[in-house]
Amino acid sequence: MRKFVMGAVCAAGMLGASSASAETLTAGVEAAFPPWAYVEEGEYKGIAIDAMRAIAEDQGLDVEFKDLPWPSLIPALAKGKIDLLVTGLNVTKERAEVLDFSIPWWENDDEVLVSADSDLNVVTALCCGATVGAQGGSTQFGWIEANLVEADTGVELRGYEDYVTAVEDMNTGRIDSVVTSTDTAETLISKGQPVKIVGTIQQNQPQALAVQEGDPNELLGKLNAGIMNIYKSGQWEQIVHKYQPQASIRIIPTTMPDYVDSYKKPIPGYSE
Amino acid sequence: MIWEIIWNQMPYLLHGLWIALQLLAALLSLGLVLGLALALIEIYGHWTLRWTGILFERVFRGVPAVVLLLLFYYGVTDFIEMSSFMAAVLALGLRSTAYQSQIFRGAIQSVPQGQMMAAQAMGMGRARAVGWIILPQALRHAIGPWTNEFSSELKATSLAYVIGVVELTRQGKYIVSSTQGNVLIVFGVVALMYFVVNRLGNWALYKFEGRITVPGFERRAA
Numbered sequence: 001m002r003k004f005v006m007g008a009v010c011a012a013g014m015l016g017a018s019s020a021s022a023e024t025l026t027a028g029v030e031a032a033f034p035p036w037a038y039v040e041e042g043e044y045k046g047i048a049i050d051a052m053r054a055i056a057e058d059q060g061l062d063v064e065f066k067d068l069p070w071p072s073l074i075p076a077l078a079k080g081k082i083d084l085l086v087t088g089l090n091v092t093k094e095r096a097e098v099l100d101f102s103i104p105w106w107e108n109d110d111e112v113l114v115s116a117d118s119d120l121n122v123v124t125a126l127c128c129g130a131t132v133g134a135q136g137g138s139t140q141f142g143w144i145e146a147n148l149v150e151a152d153t154g155v156e157l158r159g160y161e162d163y164v165t166a167v168e169d170m171n172t173g174r175i176d177s178v179v180t181s182t183d184t185a186e187t188l189i190s191k192g193q194p195v196k197i198v199g200t201i202q203q204n205q206p207q208a209l210a211v212q213e214g215d216p217n218e219l220l221g222k223l224n225a226g227i228m229n230i231y232k233s234g235q236w237e238q239i240v241h242k243y244q245p246q247a248s249i250r251i252i253p254t255t256m257p258d259y260v261d262s263y264k265k266p267i268p269g270y271s272e
Numbered sequence: 273m274i275w276e277i278i279w280n281q282m283p284y285l286l287h288g289l290w291i292a293l294q295l296l297a298a299l300l301s302l303g304l305v306l307g308l309a310l311a312l313i314e315i316y317g318h319w320t321l322r323w324t325g326i327l328f329e330r331v332f333r334g335v336p337a338v339v340l341l342l343l344f345y346y347g348v349t350d351f352i353e354m355s356s357f358m359a360a361v362l363a364l365g366l367r368s369t370a371y372q373s374q375i376f377r378g379a380i381q382s383v384p385q386g387q388m389m390a391a392q393a394m395g396m397g398r399a400r401a402v403g404w405i406i407l408p409q410a411l412r413h414a415i416g417p418w419t420n421e422f423s424s425e426l427k428a429t430s431l432a433y434v435i436g437v438v439e440l441t442r443q444g445k446y447i448v449s450s451t452q453g454n455v456l457i458v459f460g461v462v463a464l465m466y467f468v469v470n471r472l473g474n475w476a477l478y479k480f481e482g483r484i485t486v487p488g489f490e491r492r493a494a
Contacts, residue, residue: 039449040450042284068435069433191452
């Protein structure tokens with residue numbers, strides 16, 4: 001019994017220790033999302049992680065990372081459990097209503113993946129009785145739902161917590177194809193997953209960092225200025241090429257959709 | 273190659289296991305203290321206390337663990353600032369309180385009624401009789417069913433990753449995502465780790481039960 005009492009004392013101690021100091025910002029990440037954010041050898045790695053560290057250094061911010069599963073990230077930001085969201089986050093209209101985006105630093109298309117030994121082509125992989133997988137809550141999931149499922153093409157859509165399990169499911173033959181973003185698809189192939197790309201869906205999908213709606217901590221100005229600084233200094237290119245050697249660097253900011261409030265001028269830290 | 277990765281990642285898996293064990297120890301202790309109190313209230317308490325206790329116990333036994341975790345992390349923390357770990361201790365600990373209260377209630381009620389009467393006939397007050405006569409027997413009876421609670425809560429700690437507690441299951445997930453696959457092997461190893469801890473814990477609890485057995489006193493058949 002004494003052991004248990006000690007456990008309770010330990011737990012009480014942790015409560016005191018873990019209450020975050022006011023100046024440290026908590027950046028929510030989904031650490032199962034290479035090449036943007038993942039954990040290897042017990043350390044956070046990835047394009048978004050390294051870039052955020054560079055921005056923090058540039059702007060004198062103190063940032064700590066907190067890992068939450070993907071479906072929890074946006075609610076956690078909306079609730080203020082985290083101060084900013086750092087991952088390969090796509091800019092969408094729905095998300096723009098519940099959070100504020102930094103200037104976009106990346107653009108993505110979607111890739112249609114099938115098993116390496118599959119005979120399916122881009123049409124048969126996405127039509128007429130095909131079962132398609134995507135990460136639940138992702139833009140790819142929304143796109144398939146709106147453009148294929150609701151258009152009665154006979155496609156069955158399955159949502160997964162992450163795309164690694166979606167691809168595993170495809171390789172055991174339970175689903176026919178998986179739709180992921182371009183850099184996810186490239187990472188999967190470079191890590192030796194037996195999959196191939198049969199088609200690209202041109203999306204020019206911008207990606208950005210995000211803060212709480214209304215930017216209560218006044219972070220957007222610093223993030224935007226930091227993004228521009230690491231872009232201009234060439235640090236951004238170094239970081240991207242460390243993880244994706246072949247990736248082409250987009251001009252920052254990439255396309256800024258006009259449905260995003262935080263892209264209406266003046267944009268703090270970018271065009272005052 | 274994947275075995276090499278798992279071997280290299282073992283320190284992180286063990287760290288995840290350590291977090292899981294801390295969570296387990298904290299939630300079981302919380303459940304032990306409150307669960308015992310709740311059992312005593314449900315048996316000996318004034319009817320208002322008794323009904324409050326029963327209501328609490330029904331609610332926490334009737335809501336899924338994941339839902340409780342989300343409720344505590346996103347709901348309760350609006351009023352009280354706390355970490356993911358603390359939210360997990362409270363959510364799972366209060367749920368364990370509800371289950372443990374039923375283990376202790378059953379154990380206390382399994383002590384024959386006549387013992388209370390005999391104790392009172394010898395001049396003991398009710399509280400004294402509970403403390404010196406009923407509980408020493410009841411707690412010994414409770415160990416058997418309590419091993420089940422231990423096992424089930426150990427497994428429940430794996431749910432805490434949904435609110436950002438990086439325990440064993442989440443560490444396994446990290447390996448899966450940084451190597452982009454190997455789901456079966458990684459979670460096979462994780463499963464084995466849970467299994468070993470589970471068996472060790474049960475073994476220790478039965479050992480403990482054997483050690484505190486009163487010679488000649490009725491004992492659960494092994």
